[in-house]
Amino acid sequence: MNNQISKLADISGAAKRVIAGLMSGTSLDGLDIALCEFSGSGFGTRVKLLHFITFPYKEAYKEQLKSISFKKEVSLQEVTLLNAVIGTYSAELILEALKKWDFPVDAVDLIASHGQTIFHAPFSFHQKISYPDATLQIGDGDHIAVKTGIITLSDFRQKHIAAGGEGAPLAVYGDYLLFSSLDENRILLNIGGISNFTYLPAGRHADLVFSTDVGPGNTMMDQFIQLHYPGKYYDEDAAIAKTGKANEALVTALMANEFFDDPFPRTTGPELFNMAYLRAAQKASSQQALPPEDVLASLCEFTARSIIGAIRNSIQDQSFEVYLSGGGMHNPLLAEKLAGGLGLKLKDTADLGIDPDAKEAVLFALLANECVAGGDTDYGSRQGIPSVTMGKISLP
Ligand SMILES: Nc1ncnc2c1ncn2[C@@H]1O[C@H](COP(=O)(O)OP(=O)(O)OP(=O)(O)O)[C@@H](O)[C@H]1O
Numbered sequence: 001m002n003n004q005i006s007k008l009a010d011i012s013g014a015a016k017r018v019i020a021g022l023m024s025g026t027s028l029d030g031l032d033i034a035l036c037e038f039s040g041s042g043f044g045t046r047v048k049l050l051h052f053i054t055f056p057y058k059e060a061y062k063e064q065l066k067s068i069s070f071k072k073e074v075s076l077q078e079v080t081l082l083n084a085v086i087g088t089y090s091a092e093l094i095l096e097a098l099k100k101w102d103f104p105v106d107a108v109d110l111i112a113s114h115g116q117t118i119f120h121a122p123f124s125f126h127q128k129i130s131y132p133d134a135t136l137q138i139g140d141g142d143h144i145a146v147k148t149g150i151i152t153l154s155d156f157r158q159k160h161i162a163a164g165g166e167g168a169p170l171a172v173y174g175d176y177l178l179f180s181s182l183d184e185n186r187i188l189l190n191i192g193g194i195s196n197f198t199y200l201p202a203g204r205h206a207d208l209v210f211s212t213d214v215g216p217g218n219t220m221m222d223q224f225i226q227l228h229y230p231g232k233y234y235d236e237d238a239a240i241a242k243t244g245k246a247n248e249a250l251v252t253a254l255m256a257n258e259f260f261d262d263p264f265p266r267t268t269g270p271e272l273f274n275m276a277y278l279r280a281a282q283k284a285s286s287q288q289a290l291p292p293e294d295v296l297a298s299l300c301e302f303t304a305r306s307i308i309g310a311i312r313n314s315i316q317d318q319s320f321e322v323y324l325s326g327g328g329m330h331n332p333l334l335a336e337k338l339a340g341g342l343g344l345k346l347k348d349t350a351d352l353g354i355d356p357d358a359k360e361a362v363l364f365a366l367l368a369n370e371c372v373a374g375g376d377t378d379y380g381s382r383q384g385i386p387s388v389t390m391g392k393i394s395l396p
């Protein structure tokens with residue numbers, strides 16, 4: 001037997017596995033690395049977050065990523081080069097993190113790397129008859145495996161599409177296994193570049209669980225800041241938005257898109273929610289001359305309103321708790337609007353034992369754990385949650 005295959009079999013059969021989960025999302029702001037210790041699989045999964053770090057990307061790297069992300073036309077040469085660069089850079093950052101934590105490289109069993117989404121094109125977005133849902137993440141896993149010497153799982157989203165999903169949100173698998181409760185209805189709301197939530201009704205009934213993207217999280221606020229406030233990447237603590245006033249006509253125009261009428265589950269990205277989308281809404285509402293702080297306050301209101309509407313429409317006449325994660329939970333204006341609109345005191349995933357900033361990286365580590373050592377959970381018959389394991393395996 002190939003040594004690496006036999007090592008993989010040993011990892012699969014071991015009582016515990018150390019898995020490094022890597023996530024870099026649509027905000028293009030940095031790489032999250034969550035070093036996790038797993039035992040068991042399925043509902044028997046136990047995870048301990050050993051270490052967590054975010055490596056913020058340097059300005060030049062962000063610009064390189066931006067140049068090929070979420071646009072219909074980009075340089076194919078740059079995409080090809082960055083596929084290798086992102087893989088290599090991810091490997092370097094893992095090694096740097098392990099060194100910082102004084103954690104031996106050979107004590108890590110697996111790496112689970114999400115890669116960088118550069119284009120997400122569900123049918124609802126591309127509308128090309130006879131073409132499937134499609135998505136593309138780059139940052140090749142072979143580069144990570146060879147440069148770290150650690151077996152690497154990557155490119156998780158393709159199999160989800162092959163099995164009938166849209167390639168996202170994949171958080172539902174880990175949310176269901178780790179956070180579903182027998183007696184509390186839960187919403188796990190992640191506010192990254194894009195916001196998405198998983199509904200976990202009490203009782204763990206697989207057929208009732210679902211997960212969906214909602215619309216923009218931070219992405220439009222971030223893009224607006226980067227365009228109008230040189231040197232800033234996001235509106236820290238909503239300092240600018242707080243000085244503005246949301247414009248009702250603009251918010252109404254922003255909400256007027258058929259995406260918001262599509263049934264759940266639905267997925268999206270900055271391919272739709274971008275500055276062209278804002279310009280169109282400003283034109284439709286004749287609000288092209290608003291001061292920037294009012295536009296920002298309107299974008300914050302838009303994000304809040306789309307999240308509140310989506311949650312209210314899908315969960316009626318039931319009490320539930322909301323557990324936040326993702327960078328948007330640190331935006332105090334957004335958090336205040338959400339709590340007010342939902343009439344709830346919002347919790348976060350720390351209340352369930354997982355650092356909310358690390359949650360997505362932990363969930364990709366969990367997908368690798370399921371691929372290697374689990375795989376027998378029935379996720380029910382809801383569209384968008386095929387009962388498959390995901391991740392392509394790269395041997396060093
Ligand atoms: N203190 C803060 N004040 C306001 N906004 C904040 C703060 N901290 C983080 N954010 C927002 O969170 C964003 C980063 O969020 P996160 O890292 O969860 O996104 P992501 O993982 O890239 O997104 P996605 O889940 O869509 O892929 C920042 O770009 C910023 O908009």
Ligand SMILES: CC(=O)N[C@H]1[C@@H]2OC[C@@H](O2)[C@@H](O)[C@@H]1O[C@H](C)C(=O)O
Nearest residue numbers: 117120168169170171194196213360
């Ligand atoms: C295609 C893609 O990368 N989608 C991301 C993005 O960021 C948030 C939202 O849109 C979500 O659908 C997904 O990520 C999370 C981790 C998921 O799959 O659950």
